[in-house]
Amino acid sequence: MDIESRDPGMDPSVGSPAQSSRKPRLFIKEMVLRNFKSYAGEQRPGPFHGMRLNKVAELIHHSSNHQNLESAGVSVHFQEIIYLDDGTYKAVEGSDFVITRVAFRDNSSKYYINDRGSNFTDVTKKLKAKGVDLYKNRFLILQEVEYILEDDPKCNFGICLEFLNEKRTAVVQMVKLAENERDGLEELDTDMRTCKEQFKEFERQDVKYREDLKHLKQKIKEIENKLEKEYEKSSNLIPNLEQEIPKVQQLLMDEEKILEELKESSKDETERHRSELMVVRVELEPWENQLIGHEGKLDVACAESELLKEKMGIALF
Numbered sequence: 152m153d154i155e156s157r158d159p160g161m162d163p164s165v166g167s168p169a170q171s172s173r174k175p176r177l178f179i180k181e182m183v184l185r186n187f188k189s190y191a192g193e194q195r196p197g198p199f200h201g202m203r204l205n206k207v208a209e210l211i212h213h214s215s216n217h218q219n220l221e222s223a224g225v226s227v228h229f230q231e232i233i234y235l236d237d238g239t240y241k242a243v244e245g246s247d248f249v250i251t252r253v254a255f256r257d258n259s260s261k262y263y264i265n266d267r268g269s270n271f272t273d274v275t276k277k278l279k280a281k282g283v284d285l286y287k288n289r290f291l292i293l294q295e296v297e298y299i300l301e302d303d304p305k306c307n308f309g310i311c312l313e314f315l316n317e318k319r320t321a322v323v324q325m326v327k328l329a330e331n332e333r334d335g336l337e338e339l340d341t342d343m344r345t346c347k348e349q350f351k352e353f354e355r356q357d358v359k360y361r362e363d364l365k366h367l368k369q370k371i372k373e374i375e376n377k378l379e380k381e382y383e384k385s386s387n388l389i390p391n392l393e394q395e396i397p398k399v400q401q402l403l404m405d406e407e408k409i410l411e412e413l414k415e416s417s418k419d420e421t422e423r424h425r426s427e428l429m430v431v432r433v434e435l436e437p438w439e440n441q442l443i444g445h446e447g448k449l450d451v452a453c454a455e456s457e458l459l460k461e462k463m464g465i466a467l468f
Contacts, residue, residue, distance in 0.1 A: 229246075
């Protein structure tokens with residue numbers, strides 16, 4: 152594909168086949184694709200007529216052998232050529248340059264000129280300096296018609312009309328594609344509004360859950376403090392009770408010994424001492440019951456403490 156390079160300083164009449172030299176024309180030397188659509192790796196394909204997509208990320212190649220590629224790139228190699236009288240052409244030395252666009256997975260893209268980082272504005276200026284206006288792309292039609300008339304002055308009107316009709320069809324297709332993209336954007340706008348409303352609702356729920364979590368943490372802290380105090384109280388009481396047990400047990404043993412001695416001397420004395428022994432046992436029973444009760448409370452407090460710690464861990468996660 153070649154594109155005429157316009158020079159404001161040149162006379163439009165210059166470039167007749169009869170002359171020995173002609174104006175340089177911008178020529179697409181080749182296109183290099185990397186991970187582009189159905190082309191894995193680096194490919195140099197033929198001409199494209201158009202493609203349909205909603206996001207630039209859709210240009211990235213994806214197949215069973217090449218998954219999760221991060222980017223796709225297209226490099227267009229330009230050079231200026233001069234047509235010769237014999238119908239061939241020669242390249243203008245030093246006129247080569249390469250424009251590359253790389254599309255990424257996040258739908259962003261970058262431009263490069265001769266492998267150096269650039270942007271769309273600089274690319275536009277670069278091509279416009281060569282007579283290619285990306286905003287007013289009717290230059291393709293006008294330049295091709297001019298070239299037909301320039302190259303063959305006897306060109307009949309039918310050929311020109313056929314060519315223009317082809318270009319008109321291409322423009323109509325581009326308009327339809329633009330309309331489809333517009334409809335797609337409207338649908339995306341609706342989806343975006345829906346997502347925004349859902350996000351607001353999620354934010355409201357998030358605030359509520361954070362407040363609930365705050366209250367739950369405070370309640371857990373209060374229960375932990377209460378359990379800690381009860382545990383401390385029980386821990387202090389148990390040693391005291393344990394210290395009393397040997398004394399009471401010793402007292403019981405002494406009384407039992409006395410009882411046995413008295414049994415030998417007198418049944419009445421035995422009965423009397425048996426009654427005294429029962430009294431001692433009755434006095435001992437509350438101490439034993441308190442010990443059992445406090446040991447049970449201690450076990451319950453330890454179990455509740457472990458359960459609350461597990462609940463707090465689940466709530467925090």
